Amino acid sequence: PKEYAIPLMLSDIDKIPQKEIAKQLNINVSATKMRVQRARTKLRALFVSCCNLEYDKQGNFIGCSIKHTCEPLQNTFKI
Numbered sequence: 001p002k003e004y005a006i007p008l009m010l011s012d013i014d015k016i017p018q019k020e021i022a023k024q025l026n027i028n029v030s031a032t033k034m035r036v037q038r039a040r041t042k043l044r045a046l047f048v049s050c051c052n053l054e055y056d057k058q059g060n061f062i063g064c065s066i067k068h069t070c071e072p073l074q075n076t077f078k079i
Contacts, residue, residue: 004038007032007035010024
């Protein structure tokens, strides 16, 4: 949801401090932190449920492929 996606994008992609994000979105800093954390949790859950994750022998992430059962990502990427 945009409620979580926007703070996550601003924080983790655009590298804007959460204090500044709070001002931009007109919410308090604790709400910003909560939304970023929930967004990370939701995004991770989506990856786990929709992707075949691949790791090397040391446990480092090396790639992923979309599961055929994941309709949201299939529709997005038109597999």
